[in-house]
Amino acid sequence: MKKLSMKFVTSGDEVTTLTINEVREDITDAEVNALMDEIIAQDAFYSSSGSLTKKKGAKIIDVTETEVEVQ
Template structure:
């Protein structure tokens, strides 16, 4: 059994709506400071666009852990 981690980040857009971005395969040791720095970089680089405009502010972030069990099927 393996643990998989997904980082879900929510941003406010130029139109004032929320937009989410998720990254799978994140290390379990990611820190709050690293997540804040990543979100700041995403906003400052302005590489993601939505129908509601660019990301302009951080709203929320969550690290989710999921147990994964692989079975050998013969």
């Protein structure tokens, strides 16, 4: 499973992170940048330190899960 972790700077000059689980395997840098720009433009999310005002960074995290036998 892949996760997309996006960091934004807020109007309160704090950094906040938005994570999306189970992103497409073939997501591109251009698509991530466009998504982040749209989130900012739509003022879609609000954090305790204000609106998201600019992009800080993003990364795709590859998560491997292994079941553990519990007895």
